[in-house]
Amino acid sequence: MTATNPIIGRCVAVSLVAFSLFAATPLLAEESAANPLSKVQQRLADGELTKIVCFGDSITGVYYHSGSKRAWCDMLGIALKIAYPNADLQMINAGRSGHTTVNALARIDRDVIAKQPQLVIVSFGMNDVARVPLEDYQRNMREIIRRCQDGGAKVIVCTPNAVSETEARPEAKLAQYVDAARSIAAGFKLPLVDLFDQWRRIRTEDPLGWSLLMSDEIHPNMTGHLRFAELIGSTISGRPIAFVETPAPLGTLQVTSDRLARKETIKLIAAPPYDTIVPEELKRLYPEAKFDLVVWPAKEQTIAAAAQWAKQIRGLKPHLVIPPLPPQAFAASQDEFIREYQWVLNYSLPQSGGAWDVVPILPLESPNETARQKKYLGLASRIIAGKDLLFIGRSPGETRSANEIVGDWFAGQKQIP
Template identity: 40%
Template structure:
């Protein structure tokens, strides 16, 4: 997509030649090409609409001449402009640049050109958290500078100190008294980027005037634009709806909601039927600074514990699949089910299909991009592979997010029907999630997952598994594998199984493992199963031999096993289907609900403590003595909320 910049300085003939050259070079390396016309614009001196249309015509002509697919974005924008001028205007961040909603329209058009199918992104909300930068600085004990419009300049410091009590919060008031919306736009332009704050709170008063609706739209959008850092995100921006401060019916109330959403920013709005004051609404919002559940199948980013190897804020992409694809279909019988990808995978790769799980089992199926998802992070990067500990905490955070959001929405679901499955590394993470939340799951289906962090995997030793987790035996190495770190990652650790039993673990653990698996060695899994049985926990092993290979469900007795969706239904369908006489339902509260009960796993030099005080899990290693092993453990696995 080229044209908006070219039209200001590149002649039409040269523009035509450049497009053809780009197509030729792309095709020369085997790439397929889609040409896109740019979005339509508001006429300015440098970019009059009539001139832009000439450049769009060139794109169409070159596409026809070179037999190149064409996505006519300009035509789509113009069709909307003619049908609903205000809706078109609200796609624009300024005279020429689309905002978040505008880019969704472009994405829809490109997807239609590529696939031939209509799609809608109307329900796709911003994925990111509202305040990652600010929260990270607070939790790291760093000072925070806030630029805030009234009345939040009076309360934000105290509210942020509730997150980190010793935090230093410097609040700079943004004077709005008697100013118009265009004047506030100029304030934003002159002061925000010069101040370089950590957080900006925009609360344009109801009384701020604008000469027309167009002036209001333009200036309000530019207040937000000038409040953002230029380029990468360097600080956070929140927008507060006027109804929060001055409850009333206002002329521009709906416009504000549309503008903020279109800008991909977070709006703090007055909850329905709420009579709370502005400070209370802000405080309640701050305590729930997590995204909302999508209304239809979709993805969200949720906050995760810090990984000490790469300090700073971290989020986890979570893909949520509802029965029938819609949140509205969740009912009193709907359970929750993690379905976790393999080592090196992302999203829902290498595990049971979440859509089938959701539709056929009446569960909300959840895929999680836990720590080190993807080939780069899990295989090619220098850090050692986590091997289930923080990865399981990530998965549990995602599970708690869905659990908690359904509760907050007062939408009934079945908290006794919580399950997990995964293939290979996802099987390992499923087993570890059950270990770290022993009072939560009704059934686990592990498909060829790792049982423990063995020496051959940890140190890439010969005559064992070819998996390489990149740990080191050298205490001076940043990748040093301390005793405690290895012990917590042994799912069949006898002392830890005793702890699970003491916490009332009743989950049925279904193990599906090929006898010829050369990646995750069967002997390690047999040891784990034997230990589970000795501890009195419920385990059901399925050892897949060549005789079990049917070419449909099981295609090999090796690591891949076969159709991992069909495997789940074959070996555990009777435990998971809500209408089955053998359905497994866990009685009693989950770990998410017994917030005063932490799980303590003893290790050689201390203990791992999994706290549920916040509802979601926070893992921490507590050392008993200052020895190399314990120090390394603390550095590796002691994590902040």
């Protein structure tokens, strides 16, 4: 598979519910009149080069919300490749932060038509609701679809996901744009992936689970992006697809390992005691390692104060960030803990592109946690997974020292030369 952003990682199991894709392949030509994606399915099954453009805003693009290295476009590529083992896929992410359908039309020739895709997945509306009148949004969406079809591509329409109520995006107003997207898809007889409906159902049935799908009020995290990929992949293939396990994060220590290999100084941001432990353990592995240390004063911080402190990290341009979980974090309410720890990690991550490494460390000082601490540590691990990150933590029954746990973790990372 060729891709704009290469997919690297361990083998990922994807469940194909119902019957085999290949058992259905001979029927695709017969079903083509009723199935607008039959030709795409046939190309995937036959191993013909298939270009898929994911065209949208920051919820489509690769930003810190999902870990800054990949997004649902990449996960969809993984799911389709495993669903169609012969597929020759090129996944092209054309998501841009802040963009509306107005911006989309201004760049559609360069970012979509010029790529000559076989399929375009269109997902706009989250920013239109704040800046573009509904009538203009409807007209622009129709024009986007026509332009893609004129270029020879099949089109899938995705509604924006449901959000937390904000002044800029009241849900009642967002629902009007969602209804417009549904109506436009129906008018063109296009497949629709109704993310808004799915997200509202999850929020109603499992409020905690919904909060752990989101990175902030409007952006899903990687856990949410995996769900997007499942829903869109199921629409493309015509049968349910579900991830059994999360794909392994990409290049967890790539920046650090490259600098260690070149014997360059590592600018490290860490809180005590890891401002000492991390350099000590890396120097055991690389005696010539050098560090420019910025101490994160987490011991005195609430979880909200830690999130505020983290706002400065991008301006510091580090190479390795070790986000802490402050001792006082366990005193926060569950809602506050989830919200603010999301922001601790959001601000620890680069805006996009993996410009530095981020390795959260959960408290290692004591092997004996209270029931509340165990609950919050479980929530923290799920939040970290939503940022597409690995972390260092104490396993149940683990009695080794913090130094030993950290040292063994770094030694076990294959990315370090």
